[in-house]
Amino acid sequence: MGKFKALESAISGLVLIEPTIFGDERGFFMETYSERDFAEIGIVERFVQDNHSKSRKGVLRGLHFQRHITQGKLVRVTAGAVRDVAVDLRPESETFGKWQSFLLSADNKNMLYIPPRFAHGYLTLEEGTEFQYKCTEFYHPQYDCGVLWSDADLAVDWGVGEDDILLSHKDRSLPRFAEIDWKEVWK
Numbered sequence: 062m063g064k065f066k067a068l069e070s071a072i073s074g075l076v077l078i079e080p081t082i083f084g085d086e087r088g089f090f091m092e093t094y095s096e097r098d099f100a101e102i103g104i105v106e107r108f109v110q111d112n113h114s115k116s117r118k119g120v121l122r123g124l125h126f127q128r129h130i131t132q133g134k135l136v137r138v139t140a141g142a143v144r145d146v147a148v149d150l151r152p153e154s155e156t157f158g159k160w161q162s163f164l165l166s167a168d169n170k171n172m173l174y175i176p177p178r179f180a181h182g183y184l185t186l187e188e189g190t191e192f193q194y195k196c197t198e199f200y201h202p203q204y205d206c207g208v209l210w211s212d213a214d215l216a217v218d219w220g221v222g223e224d225d226i227l228l229s230h231k232d233r234s235l236p237r238f239a240e241i242d243w244k245e246v247w248k
């Protein structure tokens with residue numbers, strides 16, 4: 062039995078992962094990735110790049126994806142908390158256009174594996190939230206894409222309104238779901 066437990070999600074391929082936490086009077090220890098133990102829960106992808114971002118409370122980063130050279134992501138929170146959102150953008154999927162949100166925090170230490178051809182974003186719930194993740198493909202700025210966080214067709218429930226969030230200029234100008242050719246972007 063490996064040190065990671067895969068929890069159910071409503072969208073195939075999207076895996077919420079509960080790591081084993083070893084606590085003692087000093088604090089805690091956890092393995093955050095293991096090629097062997099991840100294979101046991103069906104995640105065999107190779108990760109080639111690690112990212113780390115820190116945000117103020119109320120920052121919304123997303124909904125992003127990399128077209129053409131698609132990225133899978135293994136995400137977790139190491140300070141604070143986020144509402145993490147993944148959107149299935151696989152045209153052949155029965156959950157195409159469907160989203161699911163997860164509370165990821167430094168307290169619950171849960172991780173989420175988001176397969177390629179998903180959009181990903183998160184809303185920070187605490188000041189100084191730190192977000193770390195592994196990617197299955199390198200960043201290619203020319204393929205950096207996204208879909209508007211507030212798109213009416215996706216209807217993601219972020220739990221906040223536009224006045225309560227801090228978005229980058231780039232994220233404010235992302236296209237709507239209906240404006241994107243979802244077969245073309247993955248070619």
Ligand SMILES: Cc1cn([C@H]2C[C@H](O)[C@@H](COP(=O)(O)OP(=O)(O)O[C@H]3O[C@H](C)C(=O)[C@H](O)[C@H]3O)O2)c(=O)[nH]c1=O
Nearest residue numbers: 112114122123125126134181182183199200205229231
């Ligand atoms: C993503 C990325 C960005 N950068 C540079 C490009 C910009 O100069 C700067 C900030 O980039 P950006 O504003 O796109 O960062 P986020 O808004 O956090 O983007 C991420 O947010 C959501 C939640 C994601 O899932 C993606 O990984 C990613 O799109 O870092 C790099 O050098 N390498 C990278 O892999």
